[in-house]
Amino acid sequence: MATRGQVEEWIGRCALGDRKAFVQLYDATSAKLFGVALRVLNDRAEAEEVLQEIYVRIWQNAGRYASNGLSPMSWLITIARNRAIDRLRARKSGGGRGEMEEVADLADAAPGPEAQTIAAGEAARLAACLETLPEGRAEAVRRAYMEGETYAELAERFAVPLNTIRTWLRRGLISLRECLSV
């Protein structure tokens, strides 16, 4: 497993057009990003296609990494997840463009080193806090993030009205926020 510093250096060298660094980055991270794409798309052929798009985007946007505030692996995963959800939504809407294009630039829109300081233990903490939520909330959060489900799809899945699911999930997020800030 590559260290955070290595991944960061490879991204930095990609920004300078270093092809060897790009290949190293691919070798070290493609299994994780392919896993993310597969989780979202649940289709190998589509995930393979999207993985190519993901690395094209990484290569093209590497120069913008330094200012985005996410840790290197989170930046890569965010790109992978957003591209895969783009593809998923395009599939669902019969080939139209998804709406993730804007959201894909979350990292670019949000300045500051804040997130960089979040310790690795935070993921475990988030997982632990998710477990404290009432039945279904943690699943909804995971389905939204890791499978790209929308409020409408979550409402259908949990068989509740759209407004209810939103209130329900937002209450869950309040609890989650409180649990995390303790």
Place this chain on the structure above:
Amino acid sequence: MSDIGGPIGDDPRLTAAEYALGLLTGDEARAFEAEMAKDPALAAEALGWGERLARLAETEVPDVAPPKALRRKVERRVFGRSRRRPLWIGLGGLAAAAVVAVAVITVGPQFTPGAAQPEYVATVSSDDESLVMRAAYQSQTGLLDLVLESGEPPPGRVLELWAIAGDEAPVTLGILALGEHQVPLSPDLASALNSGLVLAITDEPPGGAPGGVPTGNIMAAAPLTSV
């Protein structure tokens, strides 16, 4: 910013979480981005959620090794990304090409590897890397320096090198043998370097492809990319 314990629906920090989760519609997301641009604390909140969720995914989503062949596809797409489709497909088509006498590529008399900085380079290798050719081009000399490091044609065949500019028909650069070579690029080919020039190696009958049109298998192909 209102307090986190305030009425549901009003707290922008919850909107930040929804934004990071991808639960906002396009319009809502754009409105929230406008808010973030004015409020660094809000931007940091969204970023914090984005970071935590990405780490959760990193922890919980299992690694799956992609197929080995995908790596080369990714390289082709990234380094030759001005192309809409793999260029070597053009080689398969029997596009009309000028009849070009096939010269055996000879070692250039003044060839000194690494003497000057090349502007364009390519590593042309087969999937199993049994064939590897490196190429470097310098506009000052107009010469393409080639090193065929490894690679044997099938019995009774020769290796032939081609240059393909965009969707144009392949142009032969000559027959290739192991070792160092130097070959001039025509002005037409050199002017295509910016928009993308691909080198490809095929196996052909002795003497080279008849009629200057590739007929054999494509053993390797790669674009010349600017250094």
